Amino acid sequence: MKLNVREAARILAVSESQLYRWVEAGEIPCVLVNHQPGFSPAELLEWATARRLPVSIELFENGDEENGARPPRLADALVVGGVHHGVKGDDRESVLRAVVERLPLSDAGDREMLWQVLLAREALGSTGIGEGIAIPHVRSPLVFPGMPASATLCLLETPVAFAAIDNQPVHTIFAIVSSTIRGHLQLLSRLARALLDPRFKAAVLRRASGEEIIEEARRLDATLSENRPGGPHQP
Secondary structure, three states: OOEOHHHHHHHHOOOHHHHHHHHHOOOOOOEEEOOEEEEOHHHHHHHHHHOOOOOOOHHHHOOOOOOOOOOOOHHHHHHHHOEEEEEOOOOHHHHHHHHHHOOOOOOHHHHHHHHHHHHHHHHHOOOEEEOOEEOOOOOOOOOOOOOOOEEEEEEEEEEEOOOOOOOOOEEEEEEEEOOOHHHHHHHHHHHHHHOOOHHHHHHHHOOOOHHHHHHHHHHHHHHHHHHOOOOOOOO
16 A cells, blocks of 8 residues: 555644655655555554644544444553563664564464564664654554454563664664554554553553553543544544
8 A cells, every 4th residue: 555645744743845845855655656655554653653743533444433433542551562661682682572572462383473574674664663662563564363352562671782773772662553454544544643642651651551551532522522533433
């Protein structure tokens, strides 16, 4: 799935001319097909999150309610994935291993495959977005049919070098698992929005309890529901 310039500009809430300037300067990840840029949704969200740019998550969620589906909520995903304090690891490889071990996957083969894929992804470019935070994922999201959407938050015992965008070691890792590509992107976009919220981000960075971090996520989910067209979204 690739986004065109118009779609990418709407997600980033910028003009198409601004997007073209970023493309010409080589500042934004894209591929050129017949001289026209195309954008990976996951890469675009990662790029925007690293630069603290707001994203229009509604564009990922529009149409779900009409189909009887509900976008995954960040708080619900954190309940499933868990908030884990004191996660150990000496380097990026061992930390990713520890993170994958805490994901709500039942198949050992899935864990090994995901770990290998995440290592390969990091070799292409770090998923460290700055300020000690990383969101390891692959550019073409992996999905696990039948699994509930989850966001696993790992707070490391010791910061590790991650080749992050600001060259600072990483101490906080979010990992997302979903049963569909659309669900993965919806959850990733909600996480990107949450990391721009001062209260949620402060709770994460001061390593608050899992209950407090999840409560901040519930607050944000409620705010997003209230701002949706037609009023609050009912469970």
